[in-house]
Every structure is written in C-alpha cells, then in structure tokens.
Amino acid sequence: MPKPFTNLLLACCLLSIPVLFGACIKDDCEGVQKFRYYSPVFKLKSEIRASIRSGEPTDVIRPGKIYLYGKYMFLNDIDRGIHVFDNSNPSSPRNIAWIDIPGNMDMAIKGNTLYADLYSELVSIDITDPTNVKLLGFEENLFPERYWAAALIAGHEGQAVVDWTSVDTVMKVDCRVERDDDMIVFMDAGFVASSFSNNSSQSASVSPHGIGGSMARFTIAKDWLYTVMSTSLKSVDISNPSNPRPSNSISLGWGAETIYPFRDELFIGTQTGMFRYDISNPSLPVKAGSFAHVRSCDPVVADDDHAFVTLRSGNACQGFVNQLDVIGLNNVLPGNELPLLATHQMVNPHGLGIDGDLLFICDGEAGLKVFNASNVNSLVQLSVTGMDAYDVILYDKRAIVIAKDGLYQFSYSAAGSLQQLSRIPITVTK
C-alpha cells in the first residue's frame, strides 16, 4: 500500500477518535445528599393547653433560662417546658418535676404564680405545689412575634408545632454542575431555638418575686410583669394572677433582648443599645436614658451608680466586639444619653451579675469570671472557673450558673473565691 495512502488512513483514524468517543465525552456525576429531615408534629391549641401539667422529672435536653424562687430552681428547656429542682440543699439539688409548656422560652414568678410564654400566649400557672401545678389562665396573642418561631403553617392554623420527628435521609442529587463555594447553611428546629433563646438568668429582686437572670426577657416588679420581645416592651398587670391584663406596649425599635429590674427602673438590652426606663408609674414605663453601641448582643445589670453591659459577637448577635461597657447612671448627657465610663475587653461575654463590688461575668468558653468592680476603670479579676458559662444568678452568696455542660452552683466569698457546691449535668440528647 502506498505510504501517502497509509498515512491518510491513519490520520483519519486519529481524527475519528473525537467522533467515535464524542458521545462519551461528558462530565458524569453521581451525587448523594445526606441530611436529617425534620417533620413538625402539630397539636391543636386546645390540646396544648390541656397538656400543661406537672409530670415526672425528665432529662434536660436544651437548657434555656433559669429562675430562682424560694427553695426551687426552674430551668427552661427551650420550646418544651420547665424543669423544677428542689434546691433546699444547694449541694444536692433534686430534679422533682417537669412542667410541659410547648413553645416556652421565658418565665417569671410572683407569689405562687408562674408566668410563662406558650408560643404567642402568656400562661399563668399555680406552682404552690410544683409537682402538681394548676393552670390559672391565658392571655392570647401577647407575643405575636413568636408565631414564626413555633410556626403556624398553611393548613395548620390554630395549631402549633410541639415537636419534631427526624429521619436521617440520603437523597440522590444532580451534581453535574459544581456547587457554589459559598457557605450553605440549613436552618432547622434546633437552630431556631438556639438562636433566639440561648440562655438564662440573673439577680436583684427580692421575694415574693423570684429571681431571673440577665438574659431574661420576663421580669416582675411590684404587681407588674414586664416582657421584651424583639421590638416592644409590654407591661402586664398581674395583680390578679388568674387574669393577667396587658396594659401598655412601648416600641423599642428592633432587637430588644433582655430586661433587668433595679429599684424603680428597668434596664433593657437591645442589639443596638441599652435603654433605661422609669417605672414609678408601673403601668406606663417612661424612658429615662439610653446608651447606643455597635450591633451585638448585650445583657445588662445595674447597681446604684452603674449599668454593666456585655457586648458579644457571634450567632444572631452578628457584630464583632466582645467587651464589657460600664455606663454611668448618675449623669445624663444631652439627648438623654448615658455616658460610657469604661470599656474592658472580654472573650465572648454573655450573662452577668453584680453583688456589691463583685461582678460576675459569664465569658463563654473563657469561663465564669469574678471581678472586683469597686473601681470600674480598673477591674481586678479575682477568680475564674473553667466551664462554658452563659448566665448567672447571684443569691444568698451563691452563684447559680447555667453552662453548656450543666447547671452549677457555687458559694462565693467576699474576696471573690468560688467553691463548687453542685452540678446538674446536662447531656444534650436530641
């Protein structure tokens, strides 16, 4: 065979490769996605109300806020209800009951009445015997913002999500086109709950009211319950426990998170600043000062002269600062602004408490820190513990601390040293 012909034949073979394999030249991909699929469990409102009762003690699944009342400690389990501990012996608290309140995140106690949120409703419960609570009444639609968190889903009006079932799922997906490198975050029930009700409680009032923490959204002063829910401060007359009557709603702008009572004042932490309200007229709080700060989460406590505000970043707080701001309460600047006296850097501060000169700060993973705050310009750290703490209640020289791994109780001395009395372990199981 002549060489040119051979070459031409071979060249044709060479060039035929793309043609022969053309159909095969493609980017195939077999993709699977593994995830946990959550399905809501719905209940009618009437069923939910009927289910509010004491039950057998149960494990803590997702700890929320804490509240002290008499010899009892109440621990919120986010969106599920409230654990009741007999704290007669702080060295050995006993889990004695469980109060089933779906959608619950906050609480406050006066007399023998527990006030708690149930999704968008306020529920009052007689806790004279915490092992056998009695339902007193409801106030509907007091917290309309909560609908979104506990979901009124089309076709399920008049119902609420009381639980979630989950199934680990594997699904085939189209992966022929590469996914974007950007972060993809899927929200689930756990996320929703944790973002909007992280924590717990803190100090200052006296019996017959209970004591809540600096992260609380509910507080009680005299015969009034005050609540903050993202945009508003609401006052509720609770002189008749079985018939709480909402009075006024005051707009706070956006991002209200915590409320702290001190004498005749309320200190409200929002994501953009702190507000001071005079409640001499308890039905109608009057703004008495404010302090603006960069966007962050900011629980607040106060004494006669100062308000202590922690600012932290992360989660829904966004922002980028982690610090303690000390604000003066004795001078008001033009525009009703309160002066910043000092700033101290922290790691990731959450709840805090003040007892005289002792300032307790839950500094996230850096632990619970105790400072001597007699000179607010120069805090002196007295002690630190090693838990991942996020709120503290100070009562009777005891610090009750809610942390990631448990509910701790410490006794503390005037010198700020801490001695652990007990720990109720929290093992997240769901």
Added chain:
Amino acid sequence: MRIFIFVLLLVVLRVEGQQAAGFRTSISSGLALGESRPQPVVQLGVGYQFRRLYTGVGGGYDGYRFASWPVYAEARYYPSESTGFYGYGHAGYSIANRHHRESTGWGSGEKWRNGGFYSDLGIGYRFPAGKRQTFSFALGYSVKNVKSTEIYNCTGCENDPGNTWIDKHRLSRILVKMIYEFNW
C-alpha cells in the same frame, strides 16, 4: 479544529527516522477537551523501550474541571520502530486532595476532594528530531474520577449531623498532547 488540521499535516508530511532502544524520558503538554472548559495538561514520564514496546511510569498536572495530579503506568506499542503511528495507554490514580474549611457566625463548612482512577487511551504520531530525540503528537480518550465531599453544620445545631454531599465525578475528555522525548 486547528489542532486536528495540524496533526493531519504532520501525518502527510511524514519524516523517516530510526530510534534506538533504551531508557527514555518524555515531556508532554496539551489540552483536555470535554464538556467543561478546556484545561491544560502537563506530564512527565520515564520508561524503557525494547524493540516496539515501551513501558514506563509518569505523572503530571491535569487542570480539567478539578485540578488533579495523575500518577500512572504507561505502555506504548510502535508498529514501526521508526517514524509513524503508535498506540498508548495510561492507567493510574489521579490525586486530588484540595481541603477547604470555612466558618462564620452562622455555621461551619468543610469540603475536600479525593482522587480516583485515571486512564488515557489513544494513538500518537512521532517523528525524529535528531538521533536521540523525537517529537510526537497524541490524541487520546481519557477518564479521571474525582470524589468531592462537603459537610456543613449550622451554629447551634450541635445535635444535627449537618448536611453532607458526596459527589462522584467521572470526567471523560479528549487529551491532545505534544510530546518531546529523548533517549538517555
């Protein structure tokens, strides 16, 4: 298309040559053409030629779709010991180990790639460029497998296993290469 025409011209303008047996090193560069955007391919191989059979090992860079580094065993068969067409095959493993983490206030993510089987089967045409050197042009059908895994977890969802995607890519393409070879 220009490449194909160029190859065709080379075939027609065949140059005679005689190559000695022995150890050889080859350096290749070219393009991977497929469904995705064309990407460069660079390879380095060493081996031994005995009569019409060449065997060796090689490795290089393959930028097609996911950057990877193939390592492979190679065999060639030369119907003629001199200038002319030959067939070749590569089989090995394509290394792809890009690892990436990121974290925000909303969550954290991690993604990485694992390599997989790599092959290249085709024909080439060589012509001498001196006593100990040759140039070749080759056209082959190649497959590389890459496994991509992504895991995302949201902040506050400690009890949730997160979302995991596992994608097994099988990328088929045509490799067009120019090869420079020399005897030791």
